[in-house]
Amino acid sequence: MTATTESPAVPEAPAAPARPRAGDAVDLDDLDGLRTVPARHPWRWGAGIAALVVVAQFAHGLATNPGWDWATFRLYFTADTILQAIGRTLELTAYGTLLGFLLGAGVAAMRLSRSTILRSIAWAYVWVFRSIPLIVQLVFWFNLSYLYKRFGFGIPFGPTFGEFETVGVLSALGAAVLGLGMHQGAFAAEIIRGGIIAVDAGQREAAAALGIPRLRQAWRIVLPQAMRGILPAAANELISLLKGTSVVYVMAIGELFYQTQVIYGRTGRVVPLLMVATVWYVVLTTVLSIGQYYVERFFARGAQRTPPPTPLQRLRTFVEGLRARSQPAARTSGGQP
Template identity: 40%
Template sequence: MSTESIALEHPSSIDPNKVKVVPLRHPWRWAAALLVAIAIIMMVRSAISNPEFQWPVVANYIFNPMIMRGLAQTIVITILVMILAVIGGTVAALMMLSPSKLLSVPAAVFVWLFRGTPALVQLMLWYNLSLVVKEFSLWLPGYGTVFSITTNDIMTPFVSAVVALSLHEAGYMAEIVRGGLKSVSQGQSEAAACLGMKPSLSLRRIVLPQAMRMIIPPTGNETINLLKTTSLVSIIAVSDLLYSAQAIYARTFETIPLLIVVTFWYLVVVSVMSIGQYHLERHFSRDERGHEPGLLSAVFGKLFRFRRKEVMA
């Protein structure tokens, strides 16, 4: 009987000093990686060498003041809309979970309406609200009109964009928050009630902290998606990043370089947001992740991970 057979039958008799560790070979994996690398190099080389991309023009406009103002406007709209959407979506989610039909039915209709219609259609409707509502006024019996203001003075392009996108995103956030709250076992709320906690205190101290693990990832994805959706506001003349680029290339006819600049800044902001989302997820999952590596360690660990196979000598 060979030494290897004896070792397999009696694992306790294996001498660790005689075990030879040999890397497991993956020739086809390396071949596929090589083909992908070659394809990427060829595409990058083609893009760099193509004069039609006008890279000097791209470099000239990358920090253009008009582009920077448009980028700031895009970020402001994204932040405002997301704050309002989270508040509105959370309220709608709590209403949907209420046992009262007077609360749950209107909330369900709200989600159905604003989640079911395209964002562009909602933008156009709110921007043209003055066609059906001429003015906003407050009238009190025995006193008369307290104030009156025309709709056009209120529903500016910026306000229309914020209102439309906030309501649209609130429909999605309501489902995200509702799903997160439903993921927490009902026994948690029952145990809190047995300890004498009020429902509001139980929600803040028990349910929400656990639900955040399920809420944060889709909320981060929705925020990133919202950032890109804000490009629709250029339709109603809001001077966001895309609209600023359009205003420039309408004069200079340098369309492709300006669109590359817009793409670059969207990718930069999305990358920063993705890093923030990663750390938020780690924070709310800190009791489960243990000694989970950081972002760079996780990325490079997956890129340069080699499996090993133990072979007995």
């Protein structure tokens, strides 16, 4: 008879919890023991720190490099000649924008017309004026009196009833406005046409079925919806035209860039005078961008029931939140002995 020895019982390892499968309900109590590990993004932090270092180096150079000559910059930044040049720049921008978008609206209507002749003429206008550089157009309009000494009114290919000399009517400023407006009109026509054709055709069909006149359809139904697509590109063209007015320096018109050229040609301080023009262009562009934001917000009312808060509203909410958090702390500290 043989004796047998039993090995000691080995405790069984606890069974690993079953991993939930996709679609299974997860009990929140099962997640209490899990350790939360925050996601780490070392490359993102590294890129951000490198960008901050580059920005800090650039700011340090602006502050310490004597070549920027900030004393001359402060001297001419609000000089009377510079402020008058800014007024002329804004004048050219306003006239060019008004003429360009009025002309662009007419050309866009011609391109959307059912007449083949009108569509062909409008397409040719857009093709020509988008193809020729702005500076070439300005020089051409400035020398228009070389081609046409006089203009007259009368019967086509027949006698004229009244004439006037081109030089006496089309001055340098008039030629600049005409060139800017004709150039802007080609781009404005495509912007307006694109916004109109982006509106669903069913909107016009429904309005026509209700017997709404075509003019009222365009003014009350099509245009408000098209403006949401027109405004961003139109504001972009307006800002581009503001900067494009610097090209009229070839016509010796005293706008901002031409006036800074005159001053640094006399003083030899090129860099600080260029910074004067640069900062003023940035300021003017910023003002136009703020106006664009509020105009777009106005026309977005039909698409958004609750428009996003404006920067001023966000700042007010932030200040009120800080004030609300500070008041309980003040009451708590005041109630302690």
